[in-house]
Amino acid sequence: MLRSWSLCTLFLSAALGSAQTLRQASPWASGVGLADRIGERPEDWPLLTAQFGHVTPENCMKPAAIRPTEARWNFDLADKFVAFANGKDLKVVGHCLVWAKDDRTPPWFYQDGAAPASKEVLLARMEAYVAKVVGRYKSKIHAWDVVNEALADGQGELRESGWTRAAGDEFIARAFAAAHAADPAALLIYNDYNNELDGKREKMLRLLAKLKAGGAPVHAIGLQGHYEIDRVPYEALEKTLAALRALGLKAVVSELDIDVIPRGRWWADGNKHRAEMAKINPYVEGCPPEVLARQAEQYGRLFRLFRQYDDVIIRVSFWNLHDGQSWLNKFPWARVNHPLLFDRQGHPKPAFTAVLKELTAPRPPVPAK
Numbered sequence: 001m002l003r004s005w006s007l008c009t010l011f012l013s014a015a016l017g018s019a020q021t022l023r024q025a026s027p028w029a030s031g032v033g034l035a036d037r038i039g040e041r042p043e044d045w046p047l048l049t050a051q052f053g054h055v056t057p058e059n060c061m062k063p064a065a066i067r068p069t070e071a072r073w074n075f076d077l078a079d080k081f082v083a084f085a086n087g088k089d090l091k092v093v094g095h096c097l098v099w100a101k102d103d104r105t106p107p108w109f110y111q112d113g114a115a116p117a118s119k120e121v122l123l124a125r126m127e128a129y130v131a132k133v134v135g136r137y138k139s140k141i142h143a144w145d146v147v148n149e150a151l152a153d154g155q156g157e158l159r160e161s162g163w164t165r166a167a168g169d170e171f172i173a174r175a176f177a178a179a180h181a182a183d184p185a186a187l188l189i190y191n192d193y194n195n196e197l198d199g200k201r202e203k204m205l206r207l208l209a210k211l212k213a214g215g216a217p218v219h220a221i222g223l224q225g226h227y228e229i230d231r232v233p234y235e236a237l238e239k240t241l242a243a244l245r246a247l248g249l250k251a252v253v254s255e256l257d258i259d260v261i262p263r264g265r266w267w268a269d270g271n272k273h274r275a276e277m278a279k280i281n282p283y284v285e286g287c288p289p290e291v292l293a294r295q296a297e298q299y300g301r302l303f304r305l306f307r308q309y310d311d312v313i314i315r316v317s318f319w320n321l322h323d324g325q326s327w328l329n330k331f332p333w334a335r336v337n338h339p340l341l342f343d344r345q346g347h348p349k350p351a352f353t354a355v356l357k358e359l360t361a362p363r364p365p366v367p368a369k
């Protein structure tokens, strides 16, 4: 693999001039989400360190991993991840301090004996958790996803959860304040999915206005960017980036991928398509060239748009290193997927070439407001 990788980069560097990698060519930080045990997989390191400068642990820093029960703190994998990254000159994005969903919050947070925890108890637990975790990695972790996925998809502003039931929207401002107090130098991010889309975008902007008015230290917005082929929401994304620019807020594209086996119907029509969809697995033997070309074209268009907002975007992180490691091989059903810029051998795909081409082209003009 290493030999062919070097040949590929040589070829690309000849074709594209001196900027050979995402890390070198990006006007923003080039990042990637990584399976927790990256430190045990030296075969991944050359690709990782050539292409990316920022790393997000996929799971080991989530509350369910770090403190599954009130009595049990578990920093083992997170410590190893941070030590690995610090040793390789990779900046760490901590992910995430509060995941505002019931199925992602360890149940002990919500309970006080047999009764639901009061607002005071829940917020005090959250603040103690944030202080301990952020404090432990002070100056070793450069940015935190402080609150993940708090906005509602349907009715209402916020997703209903134990957090909102006990504490309305106050837990969000309090989480940011606690993270800032524990590490005043850390960049603090509000992260969500579909928050570029009409409707959810406005909810996010209202939340941000309120947080800002209250003085909450929110420094950037994370747009997860889990897209599907032929359905990348370019126009909505552009509106969102323009709105963030107008507010003087920074954006990170925090978990980018383009699924080649669209999954949206999985949740449609009362979940009635699931049995049928669970059989869909068309690209076991590899992704057909025409699909790879379409994916490349769509990634290229996306990065052309990103470059028009390179004063707003401060990082673009892909969600996983290569196709073989993508969460979309399992979620929401098992299939052989091909959503990233590198294939299962770590070789650059047509999408990589398309992205590099956009990153090294003259900057596209910024559209009139």
Ligand code: GLA
Binding pocket: 058, 095, 148, 193, 224, 255, 327
């Ligand atoms: C969300 C979360 C991530 C991760 C992905 C799936 O986007 O923010 O931590 O769980 O889902 O891998």
